[in-house]
Amino acid sequence: MLAVIPAPALLTKTSSFPKCLTVVSTSRRKSSGLVTSATTSSAFDCFGDTLRHSLATADTLSARLPFSRAGANVVVTGRRADKVSEVAKECLKVSPKQSKALEVVADVTKPEDLRRLVDTTVKHFGKLDVLVNNAGAGIAANISDKNFYDNYLKVMQINLNSVVYLTHICVEHLEKTKGNVINISSIAAMRAFTGFSPYSVAKAAMDMFTKCMAAELGPKRIRVNVINPGPIRTEFMEAMSTPKEMADKIFDAYGKLTMVGRVGESNDVGDSILYLASDHAAFVTGTNLIVDGGVLAANSINSDALKDFM
Numbered sequence: 001m002l003a004v005i006p007a008p009a010l011l012t013k014t015s016s017f018p019k020c021l022t023v024v025s026t027s028r029r030k031s032s033g034l035v036t037s038a039t040t041s042s043a044f045d046c047f048g049d050t051l052r053h054s055l056a057t058a059d060t061l062s063a064r065l066p067f068s069r070a071g072a073n074v075v076v077t078g079r080r081a082d083k084v085s086e087v088a089k090e091c092l093k094v095s096p097k098q099s100k101a102l103e104v105v106a107d108v109t110k111p112e113d114l115r116r117l118v119d120t121t122v123k124h125f126g127k128l129d130v131l132v133n134n135a136g137a138g139i140a141a142n143i144s145d146k147n148f149y150d151n152y153l154k155v156m157q158i159n160l161n162s163v164v165y166l167t168h169i170c171v172e173h174l175e176k177t178k179g180n181v182i183n184i185s186s187i188a189a190m191r192a193f194t195g196f197s198p199y200s201v202a203k204a205a206m207d208m209f210t211k212c213m214a215a216e217l218g219p220k221r222i223r224v225n226v227i228n229p230g231p232i233r234t235e236f237m238e239a240m241s242t243p244k245e246m247a248d249k250i251f252d253a254y255g256k257l258t259m260v261g262r263v264g265e266s267n268d269v270g271d272s273i274l275y276l277a278s279d280h281a282a283f284v285t286g287t288n289l290i291v292d293g294g295v296l297a298a299n300s301i302n303s304d305a306l307k308d309f310m
Contacts, residue, residue, distance in 0.1 A: 071096065073099055073101075073102075073125065074088075074091050074095075074099075074101040074102070075101065075102040075103075075104055075117075075120075075121050075124070075125075076088045076091060076101045076102070076103050076104070077103070077104040077105065077106045077117055078105065078106070079105065079106070079107045080105070081103075081105050084103045084104070084105055085103060087101075088100070088101040088103050102120070102121070102124055102125075104116070104117050104120050104121070108135045108158065108162040108166070109157050109158060109161075109162060111165055114162065114165060114166050114169065115169060118166075118169055118170060118173070122173055127173065127176065127177055128170060128173035128174060128176075128177065128179060129174070129177045129179040129180075130179055130180055130181070130182065130277045131166065131167060131170045131174065131179070131180075131181045131182070132181075132182045132183075132184070132273055132277070133162075133163040133166060133167065133181070133182070133183045133184060133206075134183075134184035135158055135159065135162050135163065136158065136159055136184070136186075137154065137155055137158040137159060137199075138155070138196065138199045139151040139154065139155050139196075139198060139199070140195055140196060141155075141195065141196070141197065141198055142195050143197065151198060152197075152198040152201075154198075155198035155199055155202050156198065156201075156202050156205075159199065159202035159203060159206065160202045160205050160206055160209070163183060163206060163209065164209060167181060167209075167213060171217065171220070171222070174217075174220075174222050175220045175221075175222060178220075178221040178222065179222055179223075180222060180223035180224065180225070180276070180277060180285075181210075181213065181217075181222065181223070181224040181225070182224075182225055182226070182227065182273055182276050182277060183206050183209070183210050183224070183225070183226040183227070184226070184227050184229065184269070184273075185203045185206045185207050185210075185226045185227065185228045185229075185288075186199070186200075186203045186228055186229060187228050187229070187230045187290065187292050187295065187296055188200040188203050189203035189204040189206065189207045189228060190204075190207075190228065190290075190296060191296065203228075206226065207226055207228070207288060210224050210225065210226040210286065210288075211286050214285045214286030214287075215286065218285060218286075223276075223281070223282075223284065223285040224285055224286065225276045225281070225284060225285060225286070225287050225288075225289065226287070226288050226289070227269060227272050227273065227276070227288075227289045227290075227291055228288055228289070228290045228291065228292065229264060229268075229269050229291045229292065230258070230263075230264060230290070230291065230292025230293055230295045230296070231251065231254035231255075231258065231263040231264060231292070231293070231295070232263065232264040232265065232266065232268065232269055232291075233251050233263050233264065233265055233266075234266060251263045254295075257295060257298075258292070258293030258294055258295050258298075259293055259294030259295070259297065259298050260293045260294060262293065263293070264291060264292070264293055268291055269291055272289055272291050276289065
């Protein structure tokens with residue numbers, strides 16, 4: 001089964017607002033995440049100039065709401081126009097200045113859509129400061145499955161290829177603003193999960209791509225970092241056709257295995273994205289920020305341990 005989590009988003013600043021962030025966010029799944037929009041906010045003051053123009057790909061609310069509440073203008077993107085409009089309305093609700101989000105219908109697996117997304121954003125807002133790559137998909141697949149390789153290609157296209165291509169076409173804009181890139185990976189990149197190898201391979205490749213880009217783009221003064229979330233309560237499992245009741249049960253089981261006694265929420269990741277995009281992380285590049293409640297440190301998450309709680 002294929003589970004898809006949201007894709008690319010763009011952040012930019014308009015020249016008329018010296019402290020204004022524009023976030024463009026895309027999604028591939030039905031329950032498209034929210035991207036929010038705002039023009040200015042005192043909460044955004046601490047981030048300085050580097051957050052003014054950005055492109056972000058975000059999972060549900062994780063990247064969008066923190067940026068919005070911090071004074072962002074937002075571009076919402078996804079495959080379904082109705083969901084994009086729905087998200088844009090949610091953005092408007094939390095916008096301090098009631099700024100309307102720019103809506104762009106696009107699919108991250110299509111290069112022409114990604115080019116249109118970037119072109120539309122830069123044309124509308126003028127600049128690009130931050131790229132947050134958070135498109136994701138998971139497929140349960142064993143190496144002996146008849147359709148294993150087809151599923152492997154699908155997962156790589158969404159999780160890795162879209163990230164590489166979007167980064168490629170954004171560099172010229174990020175170089176102008178000395179911006180930064182934030183990739184959203186997973187602890188699956190650092191830990192093997194039986195029957196889920198395509199996802200782990202894609203995320204591990206993303207981690208190395210991040211380090212390579214940090215080294216390559218450093219001379220252009222573009223920072224590149226990656227976040228590795230652990231168990232975060234999103235609709236990822238439901239997108240894999242897991243009934244909500246079962247998904248809640250699994251999350252509750254995960255919560256008993258973390259060192260902090262709960263699973264993560266979208267804001268746990270969103271706040272980390274906001275930090276890495278800000279001037280507070282001006283000396284941070286090529287780094288993995290693990291947001292997992294300590295499960296890797298405790299070596300506590302595996303299928304056998306979950307069974308004990310379910």
